[in-house]
Every structure is written in structure tokens, then in C-alpha cells.
Amino acid sequence: MSIPELPLGSTNKTIPCLGFGTATSSFSGSDATKEAVIQAIKLGYRHFDTSAVYQTEKFIGEAITEALSRGLIDSRDELFITSKLWPSDAHREHVLPAIQNTLNNLGLEYLDLYLIHWPVALKEPGKHVFPFDKKDLLPMDFKSVWEAMEECQRLGLTKSIGVSNFSCKKLENLLAGAKIPPAVNQVEMSPGWQQKKLREFCAQKGIVITAYSPLGAKGTAWGTNRVMDNEVLREIANAKGKTVAQICLRWVHEQGVSCVVKSFNKNRMKENRDIYDWRLSLEELKKISEIPQQKMYDALDFTHEEGPYKSPQEFWDGEI
Numbered sequence: 432m433s434i435p436e437l438p439l440g441s442t443n444k445t446i447p448c449l450g451f452g453t454a455t456s457s458f459s460g461s462d463a464t465k466e467a468v469i470q471a472i473k474l475g476y477r478h479f480d481t482s483a484v485y486q487t488e489k490f491i492g493e494a495i496t497e498a499l500s501r502g503l504i505d506s507r508d509e510l511f512i513t514s515k516l517w518p519s520d521a522h523r524e525h526v527l528p529a530i531q532n533t534l535n536n537l538g539l540e541y542l543d544l545y546l547i548h549w550p551v552a553l554k555e556p557g558k559h560v561f562p563f564d565k566k567d568l569l570p571m572d573f574k575s576v577w578e579a580m581e582e583c584q585r586l587g588l589t590k591s592i593g594v595s596n597f598s599c600k601k602l603e604n605l606l607a608g609a610k611i612p613p614a615v616n617q618v619e620m621s622p623g624w625q626q627k628k629l630r631e632f633c634a635q636k637g638i639v640i641t642a643y644s645p646l647g648a649k650g651t652a653w654g655t656n657r658v659m660d661n662e663v664l665r666e667i668a669n670a671k672g673k674t675v676a677q678i679c680l681r682w683v684h685e686q687g688v689s690c691v692v693k694s695f696n697k698n699r700m701k702e703n704r705d706i707y708d709w710r711l712s713l714e715e716l717k718k719i720s721e722i723p724q725q726k727m728y729d730a731l732d733f734t735h736e737e738g739p740y741k742s743p744q745e746f747w748d749g750e751i
């Protein structure tokens with residue numbers, strides 16, 4: 432079963448609706464990452480999501496080389512690779528070196544999508560760590576960093592550029608000065624945090640949303656059990672002979688957005704992929720729309736009394 436794709440803005444490019452996440456709680460990669468990516472390619476995943484901070488770029492690169500040599504794919508062009516600019520590199524003069532470092536790690540000539548990971552900067556370019564010392568937080572100069580992102584696209588180092596963890600207000604600011612509008616905003620989205628307002632805003636502006644943590648990231652350092660343990664989702668899953676994870680992913684798909692989900696387990700990788708030959712009924716969609724909303728990750732790590740954002744409310748511009 433092939434994974435559907437969504438058009439990216441007004442271009443002729445597309446993004447696979449389902450992507451394979453590679454962030455682990457330890458923010459490290461290993462041969463297990465490489466093996467998981469190869470397995471995912473075998474199962475039909477074509478979109479792989481990473482970031483400088485995940486430390487998985489090198490292992491994804493090794494997996495791509497092996498997939499090509501084993502004939503699992505004929506060409507790198509069959510893949511859609513997303514990576515992200517970590518806040519320590521979110522300074523005009525460090526964006527180009529950062530994407531070049533990412534491409535070296537991956538062993539690729541271009542990315543399909545390069546995102547500003549968080550709307551904030553950090554001291555010490557090239558230091559890709561999380562958690563970091565909150566005293567190192569700095570405001571990001573949106574205009575000059577975005578100009579450097581645009582330069583990355585113009586130079587052919589990435590096919591598209593976008594952002595992550597941006598509120599409607601921050602997108603509005605960025606769009607006001609952008610020559611190339613962001614193609615994507617990658618944000619937390621699941622039945623437990625449905626992002627109705629941001630989805631409407633992005634749809635109007637032609638920005639594709641990619642939902643991260645679509646299962647509430649259960650079992651990770653930043654996740655919650657609330658989504659996978661939700662009774663409404665469990666009842667719907669039982670009635671349809673599906674799993675709660677499949678209900679979450681199908682719901683995300685039916686909202687017209689793309690998503691990235693992480694599993695390094697072969698059976699769960701299959702389960703997460705098998706969501707395109709059935710649908711949710713109107714009644715089921717209504718029940719899901721009534722699930723109480725609570726954000727999983729409030730970005731407290733990115734706020735500080737002397738930093739650019741004093742509280743999660745400020746960080747998300749009240750959109751929480």
C-alpha cells in the first residue's frame with residue numbers, strides 16, 4: 432500500500448503524508464536507528480524526519496547508502512528527507528554552515544525540507560544539545576535567519592524551507608518579510624491537541640502542517656499517556672478492529688495534514704502505515720473533536736525569566 436502525498440504550497444513538490452520520526456529520549460542515534468530506517472524503507476516509508484539535535488542524521492545517511500546498494504530504492508530522489516536548524520545555529524551567518532554540516536552527516540547533496548526547529552536562538556553555534564542552559568537563550572532575528580534559509584533553497588541545498596513550533600502570530604510576522612513563504616509548519620498535533628486555529632490559519636496561507644507526536648509521544652521523555660490511554664479513542668478502536676495508534680494517525684490524516692510518527696518496532700511500523708484503506712465515520716470524528724484539549728509539551732525548557740520568552744504563554748503567543 433503506498434503512502435499518499437500532499438502538495439507543498441503552490442510548487443509542484445509534494446510531501447508524503449506519513450513520515451518516519453527519529454527522535455529518541457536520549458537524543459542520540461545508533462545502529463538501531465540505521466536498522467529501523469532500512470526496515471521502514473522496506474515497508475514503504477519514504478519521508479524521514481531528523482534534526483541536528485537528534486544526532487540521527489549520520490545513521491539515516493548510512494541507511495540510505497545501504498538501501499541504495501541493496502536495491503531497496505533506485506535513487507535518493509525517491510526519498511523525502513527533512514532536517515532542522517537547531518537554535519544555536521539560528522543566527523544569519525551560521526545557517527549555511529549548519530545545513531552543510533547536516534548534509535555532510537547525511538551524505539546527501541540536498542534536503543527536501545529544512546525547518547527552523549524552534550523560534551528562538553541560543554549562544555554557542557554548532558552546540559546541538561538538549562536540554563541546554565536556559566541562560567543561553569537569545570531572541571532569534573526572524574528576518575535575517577529566514578533570509579539565510581531562503582538562500583539555502585536558492586543554492587539548491589534544500590528543495591523547500593519551513594518552520595517548526597511557530598504560532599499563528601509568529602507565522603504572520605515571518606510571512607510579512609518573506610520572499611519565499613514557509614512550505615511547512617511542523618507542530619505538535621494529536622487528538623489530544625488538535626490545533627484547530629493553527630490549522631485554519633495555515634490552510635488560508637497555503638502552509639502544510641506536519642503533525643509531530645501524533646500519538647502523544649507515549650514513552651518518551653517529553654510525552655504523555657493521555658492520548659494512547661484515552662477512553663474515547665479506545666472505544667472507537669475496539670469497535671473498528673483497529674488500534675488506538677491507528678485511530679490517531681487516521682484522524683490526523685483526515686484533517687488534511689501530514690504527520691511524522693516514530694516507532695523502531697517492525698510490527699508497530701506496519702500498524703502505523705496501514706491507515707489508508709478505511710476511514711472514520713462522521714460520528715467518530717465528532718466524538719474525537721470533543722476530546723478535552725491539553726498541550727503535551729509547553730516548551731518550558733525554552734522559557735526563562737531573562738530570556739526572550741518569560742513563560743509558555745509568551746512562547747506560544749497565548750495559543751495554548
Ligand SMILES: NC(=O)c1ccc[n+]([C@@H]2O[C@H](COP(=O)([O-])OP(=O)(O)OC[C@H]3O[C@@H](n4cnc5c(N)ncnc54)[C@H](OP(=O)(O)O)[C@@H]3O)[C@@H](O)[C@H]2O)c1
Nearest residue numbers: 452453454643644645646647648650676691692693694695
Ligand atoms: N519539531 C519538533 O519540535 C518535534 C518534536 C517532537 C517530535 N518531533 C518529530 O516527530 C516524530 C514523532 O513524534 P514523537 O516521537 O515525539 O511521538 P509519537 O510518534 O507520537 O510517539 C512515539 C512513541 O510511541 C511509540 N509508538 C509508536 N507507534 C506505536 C504504536 N503503533 N503503538 C504503541 N506505541 C507506539 C514509540 O515506541 P516504539 O518505538 O517502541 O514503537 C514511541 O515511544 C519524532 O520522532 C521527531 O522526528 C519533532
